[in-house]
Amino acid sequence: MPSPNSAPLEWYDLLAEDAINNIDRYNLNLDLDRTSFSRRQSPVAEAANIDPQLQSPRTGEGVSSSSQEQWNSIKNIPLAEDELVLFQHYVNVIGPILDLCDPSEQFTATVPGLAVHNVGLMKSLLAVAARHMALMHEPQLQQPNLDGQTPSSNAGNSVPLASPLIQLATQYYYETLHYLSQNLLYPSYSKSREIIATSILISTYEMWDSGGQYSNGAWERHLRGIFWIQRAQNNNGECKDPLRRAAWWQWIRQDTWVAFREHRRVLTIWRPTKRLMDLSPDELALRIVYICGRCVDFAANERKYDINTRIEQGGKLLQALEDWYRALPASFQPIHRVPLPESGALFAPIWIHPPSYAAAIQTFHFARIVAVINQPSMGGIDDFRVRQRLLDESVETICGITMMHQDNDLSSAMVNFQALYAAGLCVQSPVKQNAVLRILEKTLEITKFPPKTLLNDLADYWGAES
Structure with a gap:
């Protein structure tokens, strides 16, 4: 079990290991350098500057709330027209799926508001939206992926991605990992609501990208990493923060299905206290x-x-x-x-x-x-x-x-x-x-x-x- 401070880093290392392996395996034509997934090797100060490519320009002074965080943008992150379509698909379709049993609608109402100020969360939101649209609109292109890793393709073959939507989703997914590699060592970010929301959206992306095969796959492995983050943040099904609580319930839903199919125990060790x-x-x-x-x-x-x-x-x-x-x-x-x-x-x-x-x-x-x-x-x-x-x-x-x-x-x-x-x-x-x-x-x-x-x-x- 990783320590609370290292849990987000251990989770990211799982993501990055699979991501780097898949660049060659699936002949990914991505506008990213594989070295960009190597996380910073030493802690950084909260006031240090972040890679300007990963953050919208900050303007104005004297702001309050979470926008003060160095890894957040004060102004709304601008969206291109095609990104707006994906954003709307998330709000109208994916958010309600995640919020089925949450009357406060944290993933529909709260997460989009956080995403417009956080590049990592925005990229993960766009990735899961594009991947789901690929499922909805191009089902004939979906093939079982024996390793459950990203992106969908015949295991062992080096072939280009068949669907433009899948290719777009994969690009956003890797850009999310790039953002994480640059920001996880900020103590406030590693304990933030943004990172737990990002982890759930990444997991949901991987769920829809898994092809239903979970053995030794990315989705199954990375659910364990989210468990570490939940433990590190003391998140559970009764915590006061509604977003952290909603994220915990969404995570355990996913992990319960995988555990059932893989004949293993569910990862949580939390026990309810309310009668x-x-x-x-x-x-x-x-x-x-x-x-x-x-x-x-x-x-x-x-x-x-x-x-x-x-x-x-x-x-x-x-x-x-x-x-x-x-x-x-x-x-x-x-x-x-x-x-x-x-x-x-x-x-x-x-x-x-x-x-x-x-x-x-x-x-x-x-x-x-x-x-x-x-x-x-x-x-x-x-x-x-x-x-x-x-x-x-x-x-x-x-x-x-x-x-x-x-x-x-x-x-x-x-x-x-x-x-x-x-x-x-x-x-x-x-x-x-x-x-x-x-x-x-x-x-x-x-x-x-x-x-x-x-x-x-x-x-x-x-x-x-x-």
């Missing part, structure tokens, strides 16, 4: 994300304990999930259920509003499926019936909520595909398996992430179980 009864509805919607992480931890520890211990651990998690569900106010209940049509459909659409509460229910059922299928059983028909009832209920709810969102709700779809994948793990009937697969395929058409290799994973799982 369920003291949480607001919005806080309850976030608490289930934490409990879900504990269920993923349980699945990762499958071989470490004897069967009786595993049964006891699983029982405690299922009780924690039940306690959370019973603490929910009526606003988490469906406001409309569509009756099953006569055509023989297996699942009925379920509408829960607002979408953040629907996402919480999806996460609850995802977590419950993970806990149930990883909890050993001593056998017996009664135990089997209880477990099967829980799994059937979760599958029906997950599919019902997803079907209600399948028109254009991109933010919800980013949660729905994870729940659908878990639902597929516990469906045994070939008819239901095909139904889940069709719903998941439609959801992936909305998110464009992860790639449809996720469908193959489910099919392979069913084949191995048959």
Whole structure:
């Protein structure tokens, strides 16, 4: 574990190592010198001058607030016309995805305001916007990347980038790293809100650039680096600063999915202090994300304990999930259920509003499926019936909520595909398996992430179980 002072530097070293390797590997035609990614080797004073290429000119005196920081620009950073398009895409599309369960909308409302005064944050914002637009508009160019590193391309081949949007995104990504290399040793910057927001946007960029392959990949490795920064800044799910709190929840969402897919533990060591009864509805919607992480931890520890211990651990998690569900106010209940049509459909659409509460229910059922299928059983028909009832209920709810969102709700779809994948793990009937697969395929058409290799994973799982 890096020290608090070195955590941002250790994280950057992970980024820079992969970035430098990829310049040759993917024949990147970037307007940057690879030596620009070598961070300064000695501390710098707060009053030292920053590379003028990395900062907008500072004018005026006697300003207050964070604009006084040497690594911030007092005037708004000017945007070219094409950059404005990317900025608007971030505000209108990406921010709402990140803010799905945050009523204060930190990534939509606060981060853009910080970005117009910080070059590093602005470059990361433009990078993630361009990369997401490439996913939305040019899906035929997306190919699995076996190393999960930037940029998307066939692993091992030295080929130019196929998409202009991907090339633009990659340029902004590397410019972000260049900025970091020049500014991380400013103590105030390494502890700032700007760097934690930048780290989340970089991670989101890498998530969409990963091609769904996380083993030894950049996204998975760099999530660990963000964990170090969170620890160094004492960020957690209950800290007072709303941006730091929102960044922590967004990070743990990403890390929980990667941990689930990689069969490892979630990286956080934080434990909530507030009781369920003291949480607001919005806080309850976030608490289930934490409990879900504990269920993923349980699945990762499958071989470490004897069967009786595993049964006891699983029982405690299922009780924690039940306690959370019973603490929910009526606003988490469906406001409309569509009756099953006569055509023989297996699942009925379920509408829960607002979408953040629907996402919480999806996460609850995802977590419950993970806990149930990883909890050993001593056998017996009664135990089997209880477990099967829980799994059937979760599958029906997950599919019902997803079907209600399948028109254009991109933010919800980013949660729905994870729940659908878990639902597929516990469906045994070939008819239901095909139904889940069709719903998941439609959801992936909305998110464009992860790639449809996720469908193959489910099919392979069913084949191995048959």
